[in-house]
Amino acid sequence: MPQDGPQPVERELPTDEARDLLGLVRELVQREIRPVAAEEEASCTFPRETFRLLSHSGLLGLPYAEEHGGGGQPYEVYLQVLEELAAARLTVGLGTSVHSLSCHGLAHFGSKEQRTERLPDMLGGGLLGAYCLSEPASGSDAASLRTRAVRDGEDWVLTGTKAWITHGGVADFYTVLARTGEDGPRGITAFLVPADAEGLSAAPPERKMGLNGSPTAQVHFDQVRVPDARRLGEEGQGLTVALSSLDAGRLGIAACAVGLAQAALGEALVYTAQREQFGRPLADFQGLRFTLADMGTQIEAGRALYLAAARRRDAAKPFSRQAAMAKLFCTDAAMRVTTDAVQLLGGYGYTADFPVERYLREAKVLQIVEGTNQIQRMVIARHLAGPESRS
Template sequence: MKVERHFADDTQRELFALVEEIADKELAPRADVEERSGRFPRETVELLGRAGLIGLPFPERWGGGDQPYTVYLQVLERLAYRWFAVAESVHLQVLASHGLARFGDDDQRDRWLPELLSGEVLGANALSEAEAGSDLEGIRTTAVREGDGYRISGTKSWVSHGGVAGLYNVYCRTGTAGLGSLTCLMVDAHTPGVLPQPPEHKMAVATLPTAQVVLDDVRVPAGMRLGRENRGMLVAASVFDHGRLGIAACAVGLAQAALDHATEYAKGRIQFGAPVITFQGVGFLLADMATQVAASRALLLEAARLRDAGRPFATQAAQAKLFATDTAMRVTTDAVQVLGGHGYVQDHPVERWMREAKLLQIIEGTNQIQRAAIARAL
């Protein structure tokens, strides 16, 4: 199904054409094979970095593209359409760079942003812990001030890019209790005491490593602190809002892929002398899927427009994440149903897309947390 896209100028149109070419030629042919092998495609992420796709929403001064979020999110959607794990890796890289770009000083930006935006150094946000997922007051990782730096001790859980990242944004406790005593410290992965654990065995997205990271008395200079001490929640809150937009874009791309695959199958599958798409039970199912995907995209782009205009967008980001990821779960499940038995085997990618969609309802804040945030805004 052709998606009508609206860009401001020829530069944006040419950029998106390049993205489509890369996604079609570099990502699509490899996705199934690589996901079965579970190998992290490091060289592919670097390729996208060199092509300027990671740096799209960042200033040119540090190697960015100075593009609005409406453009970046459509690029992310197209990458997810061909290979969700790679799109998620780009999304993670952008999030790992966001706090630095917004809250870091120029020395920090000059040192790290060009390498992050080029994909030369992978970044990761280390926020969650065994007892601190949605409830960040449960963070127990501590950073004790010592001379001109900090000593960090604790264990972070569910760190995407864990074990392959070169720079971790570690949220740790520098005060006594509460969200007002958290600080974000950038930690070079080569620092003694940074100990990534073996990757988790997930039900999908096998190519994207997720792991615990143990911080065993890690010494970090004070110059690696993002923003002010005990104000790490300001960094986290901004990352959360942008993270929800990125996940929503990945969800739209995944759902669009499932819709297109199911539609083509239904047009070619002949039963009782006619394509099954002509049967109301199938045709109406596909119609609902198409409508939900289009609505998700519209909600996402409206939130992005608010962000680009400098207006508050936190509630709209939560709505986009909630609706788009629930849609992705529903559409990928219905795609399996349209294909019947063929949808349940690995000859078709819809069973993998269904497993990947489940992740989207959980990461960057579960959809129950999104509903709570939206309700508070009401």
């Protein structure tokens, strides 16, 4: 069985510092993450100590300003770090992306005092975040969320339930979107809620097809009191905070998808080079070579797409359409590539002795999180053709 994983990807990086960073990430991956990934996923073990290590190494705050404890790295570098982490273990890559998403509201909409006081611990102090937007009856239709925050003097009192929360029950803080006003998109406000707040609790983790090392759970808010000093942005600005975060988060999912697909291709290349049938390696058969070629092409195209979107973000250009395209294409590609990897390994690919069956199960969720791929198509079409007519 192959043990070494995929060969390092040749990357175009903007600085020597970025190249050194990627080298350090690869060393950490080989030493701390890849060797235990299969065992810990099989046992549903959440790698909390790995996230503490990533935090103290500066890898949980890469795209944020150095003045607040971040790494000051452009998004095109941060996303390639995510790709490397996800190629070793999707639980870690996706978790890093979710943590970054949970910090986005404070970093971009918080006051100077809020950022100075709270961001350093969130970015490099060993803390782990979660992002609370979806609800049991409010997923793709985020503007219909029902969790409510009611003003009480200098505090807000939150009541409701959030659903499908990555890191639910293990996070140290939650970025929470709650209704503070009228129905619809204008009545929503964002809050930063500590995990130890009285009245906050998590349900048992969901039983999932894959990504079993990453807990996904409902989070309940039962009269949770939050000071107004933990409100992010203006009252009623919450959906703007959420959508801004999701644009960046979709690029994180795209990078994770490419990393997962790269890992699947790596396993397929090793197997087809070693496995012989009819007196020659599988990799000598033209039909299989064509499949490998298609897999590699989809990965390269996905990487180019998410990097192009990241460079637009780094240049302060609009990137919502490009982020949706990257999320759509890369996650669909990951599903195709992991399916092909299982097929190339034949019966072995369907067993837990090889990682490609896990990669296939994990790829599916990437087409769902951070906005389903049907929602991505709606976003893209709106940019290309304008809003739908409502006649």
